[in-house]
Amino acid sequence: xxxxxxxxxxxxxxxxxxxxxxxxxxxxAALLPRTLCVLPxxxxxxxxxxxxxxxxxxxxxxFCSIARSFGIWVVAGAGERDSExxxxxxxxxxxxxxxxxxxxxxxxxxxxTGENRWYxxxxxxxxxxxxxxxxxxxxxxxxxxxxxxxxxxxxxAEVFALGACWPAVRLHHWTALARARAIENQALMLAATRTGxxxxxxxxxxSLIVDWQGTVLAEADERPQVLxxxxxxxxxxxxxRDFPILADMRETFFSDLPHVRYx
Numbered sequence: 001x002x003x004x005x006x007x008x009x010x011x012x013x014x015x016x017x018x019x020x021x022x023x024x025x026x027x028x029a030a031l032l033p034r035t036l037c038v039l040p041x042x043x044x045x046x047x048x049x050x051x052x053x054x055x056x057x058x059x060x061x062x063f064c065s066i067a068r069s070f071g072i073w074v075v076a077g078a079g080e081r082d083s084e085x086x087x088x089x090x091x092x093x094x095x096x097x098x099x100x101x102x103x104x105x106x107x108x109x110x111x112x113t114g115e116n117r118w119y120x121x122x123x124x125x126x127x128x129x130x131x132x133x134x135x136x137x138x139x140x141x142x143x144x145x146x147x148x149x150x151x152x153x154x155x156x157a158e159v160f161a162l163g164a165c166w167p168a169v170r171l172h173h174w175t176a177l178a179r180a181r182a183i184e185n186q187a188l189m190l191a192a193t194r195t196g197x198x199x200x201x202x203x204x205x206x207s208l209i210v211d212w213q214g215t216v217l218a219e220a221d222e223r224p225q226v227l228x229x230x231x232x233x234x235x236x237x238x239x240x241r242d243f244p245i246l247a248d249m250r251e252t253f254f255s256d257l258p259h260v261r262y263x
Contacts, residue, residue, distance in 0.1 A: 001133055001159075002035040003188070004072075005227040007207040007220045008043060009196030013053050015044040019062065021224065026070050029226040033071040034096055036130055038161045038192040040207075041077035041089070041140045046198035047165035049118045051087035054079025060092050060100055068098030073130055075137050077163040079119070086120040091137040091163055093128050093263070102128045102263035106139040107148060115141075124259040125152050133158055133233050140164035143177045143191070146184065153185040153246065155260040158236060160185075164193040168204035175206060182210040186240045188231060195222050212236050 006025055011017035022043070031037060041047060048054050059078035067074040074094045082088055082105075089109070093102040105122025109115040125148065128135045136157035142148050143162060152160070160181060166174045174193065182189040188211060195205035207220040209229045218227040240246060 001131070001231055001233050002032050003190055003209055003229045003231065004029065004031055004035050004037040005190055005192040005207045005209060005218070005220070006037055006039050007192060007195055007205050007225055007227070008040065009224050010042075010044055010046050010194060010198075012198055013045050013048050013050065015057050015059065018044045023066060025224065025226055026066060029228070031070060031072050031228070034073065034131060035228075036073045036075070036135070036159075036161070036190070038190045039074065039076040039163060040192050040194040041091070041163040041165050042079060043076050043163065043194065044078060046194065047201075048079075048199075049114065051079060051118045054089070055081045055087055063092050064094040064098045064100055067094035067096055071096045075135075075161040075163065077139060087118060088122065089115070089119045089139060090122075091139055091161070093130075093135075093137060102126050102137070102261070104137040104139070106142065108141045108145050110141045124261050125155065126261050126263065127152060127155050127157050128263045135159040135161055137161045137163070140166065143174070143181065146181065149181045149185050149187075151260070153187060154249070157185075157187060158233065159188040160190065162189065162191045164191065165198065165203060166193040166206070168202045171204050171206050175208065178208060179210050179214045179216070182212060183214040186212045186236070186243070186246060188212060188236060195220075195224060212239050
């Protein structure tokens with residue numbers, strides 16, 4: 001399976017100004033067909049509480065258009081309005097054919113700075129079949145809640161595609177938690193975050209691809225860049241079979257499995 005992360009520095013609250021750099025980075029990367037490419041949370045605007053700005057425009061159509069143009073799978077974050085008009089912080093999964101195959105709405109909103117005052121939380125996880133591999137998209141603050149990742153794993157997830165706008169001041173948490181989620185769930189982790197300055201928060205990049213034993217396969221510095229790795233998913237499945245720790249989960253200690261939508 002071919003994996004990629006696009007770490008960018010979006011123009012604050014300006015989707016049209018951010019898109020050319022994303023397209024240029026993908027063009028330069030020359031990703032092979034059907035690569036899974038993960039972009040950060042709110043990758044066109046930065047992490048804004050202005051829900052109308054985050055949800056404005058045609059982000060989903062644009063994500064699908066770049067997926068089709070480059071022949072890759074795209075998981076990318078943006079704000080949106082749901083059918084009832086509620087603002088959501090979401091991740092969208094687009095196929096190489098340019099189709100929207102799934103959307104995930106952030107379950108854990110960052111209440112310390114009031115994200116929950118501007119956006120409504122999602123209430124389900126998503127597991128997507130990407131060329132025979134089960135992928136779960138998640139967003140930023142979700143990383144601090146291992147029960148979400150465990151529930152996705154129990155529902156069949158083999159890869160986590162996490163988009164974020166992670167602050168530089170807690171970068172060491174980012175790396176440690178990404179590796180932990182991969183190790184404890186015997187899964188691949190694609191942790192894509194932004195770099196640069198947004199409002200009063202500095203982001204230092206540090207996107208990384210981690211395998212099921214916690215080995216960092218690729219890691220970004222502070223520059224906008226594209227990471228790439230190729231893994232043998234059969235090796236992941238063999239590790240789960242030969243070191244079957246997931247089978248030792250005691251179901252009596254779990255509440256009912258959160259609702260999971262399959263795509």
